[in-house]
Amino acid sequence: MTAKTMHHTEASIRATLTTLAERWEQMAKSAPDFGGDGLFIDEPAPAQLQQFERATTYGRAAADLREVLRTGRIPHGLMTDAELDAHGNAQ
Template sequence: MNTDQQLDLDAIDAVANAATDGPWLANDRIGVATNPAGDPLAVFGGGEQDRADAAFVAAARTDVPALVAEVRRLQAREAAFTTLAERWQQMADHGDVAIGSFDGPAAATLDAEVGERGRTYRKAAADVRDVLAAGRIPHDLMTDDELDVAAPAAAGSAAANEDGGR
């Protein structure tokens, strides 16, 4: 499957739900996946690879629906964070409209505070979008403890790249 393609979770779920109820079991001695009653569902043979294939197929009966549920949960979380970033951007834009509309002796102070708040909202929105795009927290947002953990990992990765990954 091309990794750029969107998964059709409904189709995957339909295939899983149409299969024999699980959990499925794998026979340790021969490459057979069975239902709980012991009826064979998939027969692979008796070799070591066959037993591994049977174990994979048996596990897939419960793992596939669990993975579909997890992908949906993560997609919902991503959508929530995307909406949050959009709202922060809207709040910043709304504040920009107010700058210059204040009257009286505190107008300059209010303009400065609204402008700073807008910059903060924009930065927060950009940070959330960056985290969603990268799948990790950028270095400028990491705590000292996170940086302490990241530095040795990055050094190990750089060393592996220098010696050809050996």
């Protein structure tokens, strides 16, 4: 594989991953709005809570993917203990 082909392939993969992050961000926006204070007038239905949790997960996944694309490293919250030790961030 030539350097030009490798660059094209990497660019294509990065574009695909960026599109995936964008779609996850769109899906994260579908979460029901419970207000910022955490106080509910009416208790949310289980389906609303599940939708909120799913949207939160999509948002976090999109942010993690964008961090990987930006830095080239696994986000701190997803590192294994060995990786944290290697980076001097053991908890």
